[in-house]
Amino acid sequence: MNDETRHRTEPDGGHTTDGGHASAGERTTDGEHETDGGRATDGGHATAGDELDPSRIDGHADAAEEAFPPLGSIKRWFVTTNHKDIGILYTLTALFFLVFGGVLALLMRVQLWTPGGNFLSPLSYNQAVTAHGLLMVFWFLSPFAFGFANYVVPLQIGAKDLAFPRLNALSYWLYLFSGVLFGVSFFQGQSLAGGWTMYAPLNLPTYMPNVGATTAILALVLFVASVTVSSVNFLTTMHRMRAEGLTYWRLPLFTWTILLTVWMMLFAFAALLAALLILTSDRLLGTTYFAAEGSGSLLWAHLFWFFGHPEVYIVFFPALGVMAETFQTFTGRRLVGRKWFILAMILVAVQSFAVWMHHMFLTGINLQVKTLFMATTIGISLPFDLMVFALIYTMIKGRIRFTTPFLFSFGALVLFIIGGITGVFLGAIVLDYEFRGTYWVVAHFHYVMVGGVTALIGGLYYWFPKMTGRMYDEWLGKVHFGLFFVGFNLLYFPMFLAWETPRRVIEYDPAFVTWHQLATVGAFVLGASFLVMFWNLSRSLFVGEEAGDNPWEFATTAEWAVPSPPPLENFPGTPSYGSGSLRFLTTERALTPGEGSGGAPGVADGGTTAAVGGIDHDLDSRGLGGHDPDRSHDPNHGHESHASVWPFVVGLASFVVFLGLSGFRDGGLPPGMEGGIYAGIAVVGTAFLAFALVGMARQRFRGPAGPFGESWPFDGVENTKLGVWIFLASDVVLFGAFIGAYVFTRVAHGWVDWHVVPHDPTPGLVNTYLLLTSSFSVVLALVAAEKGSRYGLLAGLTATLVLGVGFLANKAIEWNELFHEGLTLSSSVETSTFYLTTGLHGAHVLVGLLIVLYMMGRAARGAYLDDERPVEYFGLYWHFVDIVWLFLFPLFYII
Known part of the structure; x- marks a missing residue:
């Protein structure tokens, strides 16, 4: 990698103009290094x-003994935890x-x-x-x-x-x-x-x-x-x-x-x-x-x-990120109004939780509330206007290179503009009454969501060289885009014209037959475009041109500063932007807090400072000093x-548990052999899951x-x-x-007319004292661990266990009495809300007690005395569970 690339590689992937070219090395940091x-x-x-792993908290923090299989091994894909492998999966x-x-x-x-x-x-x-x-x-x-x-x-x-x-x-x-x-x-x-x-x-x-x-x-x-x-x-x-x-x-x-x-x-x-x-x-x-x-x-x-x-x-933002990256790379221009672009995204992320009710304009919600949500719906479109214009001005001020990733990103922008404009119709109460439940919504929804997919496909082409080390076929990529864009619009735009077709219904007015047949043709054209993509990428994986570290002239983010594909641990040294551009610090000891704060990057004594492209010659092209990035991991x-292997085992066990649970209905199982099969699957799956979780916790x-x-x-x-x-x-x-569901349901049924369950607040009061005391015992356990007292730690954890079991036992007695009174889960919505909400809390208590049991076993062998943080982390969870009960107790027992 040459010096020009070194100076262009920046933290934000931005560009400053120099005749339309990038010269990002002119900028320096303006903030202090935060340790x-x-x-x-x-x-x-x-x-x-580290992960919160009890097997490493008592002084046994050795790396996994198991050799890391090479890329060509099937085993690798079942045991890998490397982020690049997981990304490919x-x-x-x-x-x-x-x-x-x-x-x-x-x-x-x-x-x-x-x-x-x-x-x-x-x-x-x-x-x-x-x-x-x-x-x-x-x-x-x-x-x-x-x-x-x-x-x-x-x-x-x-x-x-x-x-x-x-x-x-x-x-x-x-x-x-x-x-x-x-x-x-x-x-x-x-x-x-x-x-x-x-x-x-x-x-x-x-x-x-x-x-x-x-x-x-x-x-x-x-x-x-x-x-x-x-x-x-x-x-x-x-x-x-x-x-x-x-x-x-x-x-x-x-x-x-x-x-x-x-x-x-x-x-x-x-x-x-x-x-x-x-x-x-x-x-x-x-x-x-x-x-x-x-x-x-x-x-x-x-x-x-x-x-x-x-x-x-959530779906569209990553697509927006791909669009921003590719627009910068293929226009050779830093995104116009970058900080305003970021602020607009933050505003949308916050506002996104304040517009949900515009999906409910056809319900009986009063007009004042609907009007409020119509305003928030229209308001959330304004930050998007800023982002769209930022992308457009970036193209105007740059020099566009019409590669496949850019074409898909540009196509996504066009499609999103159409989707956004048609969505404004649905944000107006009166128009929503007319359009809701019709194919106008189907078309609008797909122009937004599949418009985002369009950009993500551009991202697949953009990062394919980095992931594989091979270039895709550019001509086939453009054929894919042409078929995709034509097929997309042929599929979805006729739905606007046939908008009176009702959603999720196979019958529709024969007057719309032509539009629906055009849409069907478009669907098959769109599907065919993906066959081109699969052929292009699969073929390129084996015979494509070698990509090199950075096949894009103006790509400046850090992934393009390392080999394609990157080595196992990504970088040949410690990455630093302390000088304003990316540099790797190659040292004999780790960078300590405070080193490299501002100005040129600091290095440890005896170390060397190496910029991108300036790594010592003993490092090979993979940036690992001659070590194969796929070699077995040496502790x-x-x-x-x-x-x-434990993440795979836990996932498989969870699948078995849920498959067994699927056979239950109304608290029971189907009669005969079918019910027995589902019950057996659930029991075996639960035991399997417990084994897997313990195995994962104990792994070094x-x-x-x-x-x-x-x-x-x-x-x-x-x-x-x-x-x-x-x-x-x-x-x-x-x-x-x-x-909130409980309060909403109670208000809907009449707060005063609600039949409060349970009738007696005494069990709830007793449980409140038990949980508050258990929080105190967790604090005592933490203090004992900090002082190195094994017996004090065990006493505190044991007290927590006893108090937690007492909470659940008292809850079980209370529920049993209510069941004998005929108040079951299905008796009424009053009983349903009580049992399910307090049951969810009880499940959290049970999980906490299982953690306490595990920690007691470890503590008995001397764990947590040199490092008490796991006790502190468990305490955060347990105190949270106790605080939740302080809300549930008055809500169900007093009010």
């Missing part, structure tokens, strides 16, 4: 970058679900060739519509984007890997097995058939009694678990593991979009999880939330759309582990160890502690949704 403040310990103890799996959902879409279009066609039965058509929507929205769109995020974001921010590599692998396997579980639903009578929005009460067993419908919902629960794990991981990584000098303002735009996307995912998917858990309870246990007259249907709509509208931006060379595994560089505003917060905080933030939304 991470994390604690690095000796003797193999856990560092700030996400990308390939998402493309599989694209084909799955796409085939269903073609079946639908064949059915609509004529009004009321008989290619599919009405029920089969409804299943195809529902599965197509769910597969595309959940199993294709976001995972496809996060394939790139997994691969690229750590490279762009200068990290060796994500903060918790095994959790990253676990998120993938949960995602994969959730999709497999959804596919299984087709073989259990019938799958879900009520539309991808799953509106109540059609989602209940009364209308969809088949086991397959329950399995589809459980698949979504498993998918949300994957999203939660991934969100915690990405947020911890991006806030805590940025390279020196890489402040928030200097983050590459793709990383910015992922950061905002993940924050939205953390909260939006928590609301969806609440809705799905309530629905699962209605189906499996017989609760009556969504069957409640006067509130059930509207409650589902509130919970679902509180997730559903942010999901639009004596470096510190990070890259292999663990080390994640990336700090200090990392920029960590503001979490300088003094270790990775694991931040991860716990972020997880608890999502749990706040989960419990908030449950509490």
